[in-house]
Structures are given as structure tokens and as C-alpha cells.
Amino acid sequence: MITAESLAIQPNIYYTTEEASELLRVARQTVLALLESGSLHGVKIDSEWRVLGAALLNLSVQERHSESDLVADWLAASTRSLAEVWDNEEDSVYDQL
Numbered sequence: 001m002i003t004a005e006s007l008a009i010q011p012n013i014y015y016t017t018e019e020a021s022e023l024l025r026v027a028r029q030t031v032l033a034l035l036e037s038g039s040l041h042g043v044k045i046d047s048e049w050r051v052l053g054a055a056l057l058n059l060s061v062q063e064r065h066s067e068s069d070l071v072a073d074w075l076a077a078s079t080r081s082l083a084e085v086w087d088n089e090e091d092s093v094y095d096q097l
Helices: 016-022 028-037 054-056 066-087 088-095
Strands: 014-016 043-044 048-052
Touching: 014 016, 014 054, 016 028, 016 048, 016 054, 028 048, 048 054
Parallel strands: none
Antiparallel strands: 014 048, 043 048
């Protein structure tokens, strides 16, 4: 069990899922879900996960975006501007193609 004094995450120490859940103050199942989804990086030894402290520290800054997510976000943000540029009288001749 982790005591209040030892709640500081050490970047070079491997933690069990129970210890990681205590450090993050979440349920063990949440840590397992993060590991399975790839949001949290860990090492599986036999059937048990170990999480490096550095991965716990980097969890808040990691945002994994696929290329399709980034393109969809860009398109959603740019649709209005693109419509102004491409959907006008000068380009209407190309609308028939």
C-alpha cells in the first residue's frame, strides 16, 4: 500500500496496476483500461502489467490522435473558409463536372 508520503511518482520505478491506481487515485480497472487502449504505456510480464513512473507522469501530456482524427478536426474547423474560397460564382463552372 502506498502511503501519503510516498505519493510522489518516481520516473524510474515500475509500479503494479494497484500501485498505479493509487497514485492516479482511480480504480484499478481504469488503469487496466488505459493500458489496454494504449493511452498508458506499460509492460506485460506473464499476465501482470507494470507501469513505469515516467509513463504515469507523461499521461497528462499524452494526446494520441490518429491522422484521420487530425484531418477530421482540421476539416471541421476549415469547412466555412473552404466554402468561401471554393463555392463562389467564379468556380461555379466546375460544379457541373
